[in-house]
Amino acid sequence: MQIENIIEQKNLKLTSARRELLEILLKENKPICFEDIKDKLTMNKATFYRNILKFQSNDMINSFESNDKKRYYELQNSPHSHFICNICNTIECLKKIDNIELEGYKVMDVVFKGICKNCLEQSR
Amino acid sequence: MQIENIIEQKNLKLTSARRELLEILLKENKPICFEDIKDKLTMNKATFYRNILKFQSNDMINSFESNDKKRYYELQNSPHSHFICNICNTIECLKKIDNIELEGYKVMDVVFKGICKNCLEQSR
DNA sequence: TACTTAAATGCGACTTAATCGCAACTGTAG
């Protein structure tokens, strides 16, 4: 999916800041936080946050907070869940789990917390 | 469960700040954030956060961030999941869901995001 | 190609969550 198409689909202006931000998100292909990328950003941080908000309200990205108290952002290419390890704090993307449904609710995102495979094995 | 017992089980000192904080958490019986209770707190906010950390490392409370970008804390009396509505931002406690397991992981907490029952009905 | 304008940006100030170092204080074991 090209950046031009993504933007056009949502009827947004394609600015250099937005191109930059989308390129970063596409390239990373995993949840990233502001701190991870602030040095790469040429745009002002206010612009960063305003575009994050814009993208979120257009369902282009989702975000969640990890154990390190930082907010992570990720492109919503392919919807999937995340697992955050309480020990090593690693964020793992899980394969889409489509059997998670709650009667009466529309579930759009799931974040699991607990102990990941690696840490479980090391505790044996 | 009495506060004295909770503290004693964990080999922590029972200070007035900790009694106050636990009383608040017990009384609320739902996830609360710093802002919700800061006016009630007689302790310093550094003390608040230090005790939150202490309680967390002793598995007495868990925390998660909601859509309002505030961190919510809750006593781990009875483990259960939470549903955060992307529309009304309400945090709901769900009944313990014990059929959620991930092969190879230890799941300790689940946060769902999506659209809650109320908002779903209103969108019809 | 130039014009127009709503939307986007940069900047600086601001708010607030969360943390830190340090001196003073306080539970609790002995």
Add this chain to the structure above:
DNA sequence: CTACAGTTGCGATTAAGTCGCATTTAAGTA
């Protein structure tokens, strides 16, 4: 009653996120 490790209050600090405003820019239109 005492000693001391652990806890607290305080003030300063860091960093995420927001806001208002002047300036700039993308993109449609003539």
